[in-house]
Amino acid sequence: MPITIPKQLPAHATLEKENIFIMDTVRATTQDIRPLNIVIVNLMPEKERTETQLLRLLGNSPLQVLVTFLHTATHDSKTVSKSHLNQFYQTFHSIKHKRFDGMIITGAPVEMLAFEEVNYWEELKMIMEWSKTHVTSVLHICWAAQAALYYHYGIGKYALPAKCTGVFPHTISHSTVELIRGFDDEFLAPHSRYTGTSLADVQADSRLMVLAATTDDDPFIMISKDEKHIMLTGHFEYDFDTLAEEYDRDRTKGLNPAIPKNYFPDNNPKKTPLHRWRSHAHLLFSNWLNYYVYQETPYEWK
Incomplete structure (x- = not known):
């Protein structure tokens, strides 16, 4: 089944060329089907690239997905046009009365700041608090994973001696947990960050489980035992050349x-x-949509 996005969204043409099954919003209104409503809080500077990366992964599922993009009202993005934001994005104020089946909060290049120093931290706190009652499952990526650990569980981050960048091997634990169903015992994933999370701190919290960590005991995939929050400290969504472009940029x-x-x-x-x-x-992403969004969300929110 397709992901439903506006036909004018730049990602539409890219995904169409890749033979990803997409449907524009006009055609979707003619179908008598209940799609999964996913809201993406896009904190990344290059929003159009992140849109394509995430939509590509959400489109590889038998479930129909309707995506809403959110940007922060308290931060002016300098790397995306205002016309793009006005046409394809909403703010929290405009959607806070709605309920969503799933939410994704992306990473952001603000790791070296204390959470309270980020100019949209108060707004993000409101969104994370709102998600407790208005979203079935929330997937947090990179900095957002650290923000969720800090806000929901009081677990802080620490500065690394050097940037963690590259593709690293990971081993899984709790292999029967549905989020990692079908995973190999060891797999690769890219990381790009200046801060880390203590494996011991996460393991000490009875509300959390570490499902995968690097071979150096750096936690990568974490989930709350109530299955509400999923945290990924790396970037599964990255293209093959994203790390190369970051390296060239730096x-x-x-x-x-x-x-x-x-x-x-x-x-x-x-x-x-x-x-x-x-x-x-x-x-x-398919496991998340199936087991934690589709199978858990009510057909009609009350």
């Missing part, structure tokens, strides 16, 4: 970045990296 800025680990063939930035996490990314 070199251009004169930041002397480290080469992403286990990413470029022969550790040579001139060689094209392979996409080695695609299958597990699709599997996780």
Whole structure:
């Protein structure tokens, strides 16, 4: 089944070329079907790229998905046009009276700031609090995962000695949990961040489970035992070349970045990296939509 998005959204043409089953909102209104309503709080600077990455993963499911994009009203984005935001995005104030089957909160390049120093932190706190009663399941990515751990469970983040960037092997635990059903015992996923989360702190909280961690004991996939919150400290949604573009960007800025680990063939930035996490990314998003959104959400919200 398709994802339903506006035909004018730039991601529409890209996904159509990739043979992702998409449907514009006009056609969707003619079908007598109850789609899953997913709201995406997009905090990333390059919003159009993040839209395409997430829609690609949401479209690989037998379920019809209707997507609403949200941007923060308390932060002016300098890397996306106001016309794009006005045409395709809403703010929390305009949707807070609604209920959604699922929500995704993306990462954001604000890791080095204390949470309280982020200019939209109070607004994000309102959204996370609202989600407790208005959303069936919430998927948090990278910085948003750390924000959720901090807001909901009081678990902080810490600065890393150097940026964590690259594609890392992970091992799973609690293999019977449906979110990672079908996962290999070891799998790869990309990370790109300056801060970390203590595995011991997460394991010490009886409300949480760590489902996958790096071989260096860095937690990656976490879930609350009530299955309301899912936290991913990495970037399953990344394209094969996203880390390469980040590396080139930082070199251009004169930041002397480290080469992403286990990413470029022969550790040579001139060689094209392979996409080695695609299958597990699709599997996780499909499992989330099926087991934590579709099977848990009421047909009609009351």
